[in-house]
Amino acid sequence: MNRVASLPASAGNGCGHLDLPPGLPETYTTLGSFTEWFRGSGGPMLMYHKLGPTPSGVRLRGLYVATRLFRRQLTELAAEGYRSADPGELLSSAGPGERRMVLTFDDGFENVLRLGLDPLRELGFQAIQFLVPGLLGRTNEWEQREGEVAERLMDDFQVRDWILAGHSIGAHTVNHPHLTRIPIEEAREEIRASRAMLEDRFNVRIRHFCYPFGDWSPAVRDAVAEAGFETACTTEPGLNRPNGDPRCLRRLTARHASRKWRNLGTLLRVWRAAIRRP
Numbered sequence: 001m002n003r004v005a006s007l008p009a010s011a012g013n014g015c016g017h018l019d020l021p022p023g024l025p026e027t028y029t030t031l032g033s034f035t036e037w038f039r040g041s042g043g044p045m046l047m048y049h050k051l052g053p054t055p056s057g058v059r060l061r062g063l064y065v066a067t068r069l070f071r072r073q074l075t076e077l078a079a080e081g082y083r084s085a086d087p088g089e090l091l092s093s094a095g096p097g098e099r100r101m102v103l104t105f106d107d108g109f110e111n112v113l114r115l116g117l118d119p120l121r122e123l124g125f126q127a128i129q130f131l132v133p134g135l136l137g138r139t140n141e142w143e144q145r146e147g148e149v150a151e152r153l154m155d156d157f158q159v160r161d162w163i164l165a166g167h168s169i170g171a172h173t174v175n176h177p178h179l180t181r182i183p184i185e186e187a188r189e190e191i192r193a194s195r196a197m198l199e200d201r202f203n204v205r206i207r208h209f210c211y212p213f214g215d216w217s218p219a220v221r222d223a224v225a226e227a228g229f230e231t232a233c234t235t236e237p238g239l240n241r242p243n244g245d246p247r248c249l250r251r252l253t254a255r256h257a258s259r260k261w262r263n264l265g266t267l268l269r270v271w272r273a274a275i276r277r278p
């Protein structure tokens with residue numbers, strides 16, 4: 001029996017994917033409690049943004065993953081037999097005993113190229129970066145408008161280095177707008193042009209899309225399909241099912257353990273120590 005098909009469908013958004021079950025952490029730090037759940041799916045998709053130390057003054061600290069933690073996560077996944085897959089591969093059932101996962105990086109930050117290439121190569125993984133072609137070589141202007149610290153985005157040469165290292169790229173619109181807050185005609189153009197610009201500049205086929213801010217609607221999803229994208233990633237947590245909608249794929253945010261889960265861990269340790277006491 002196909003284990004994946006036997007799992008219950010997600011109630012969310014009619015996409016047919018799987019919601020995060022109660023009891024699991026909302027973000028991914030280590031395989032730990034995710035182990036069994038991952039085995040019953042086509043494979044997890046992890047979402048990263050920035051690698052390296054968190055600069056002072058950063059608002060969204062969770063978007064930075066320390067290089068040491070990134071390497072630890074890849075080491076653990078490699079030891080468990082996971083291999084990198086393309087987002088489209090998650091839409092077919094995994095073979096018996098096959099363990100695959102997708103590593104995604106949103107926005108095309110330069111720190112991912114600088115700090116991520118070595119651990120990815122050493123542990124044999126490939127990743128996809130979703131790029132904002134209107135801002136290549138510039139900075140995260142959409143985040144700075146909200147008061148965030150500036151971070152460099154890869155320029156054309158760096159994107160070529162990324163591709164030459166065996167990794168792939170996808171589209172994330174031209175300028176990183178909220179696609180449901182602009183007229184649908186404008187959204188269509190942001191989606192269509194991002195694909196055309198990346199294909200022209202880098203001479204690779206662009207098949208995968210990622211919604212900026214995870215902001216999408218059925219009309220936006222249709223525009224992504226019309227533009228010829230095979231898949232699109234959301235920021236909704238969960239796992240993907242082979243027969244689910246390929247243009248609202250679920251991902252898990254990879255980050256250091258959140259305070260909530262760290263505190264829970266501390267509480268459990270204290271509790272265990274207390275019951276062990278005579």
Ligand SMILES: [Zn+2]
Pocket residue numbers: 106107172176211212213
């Ligand atoms: Zn983004």
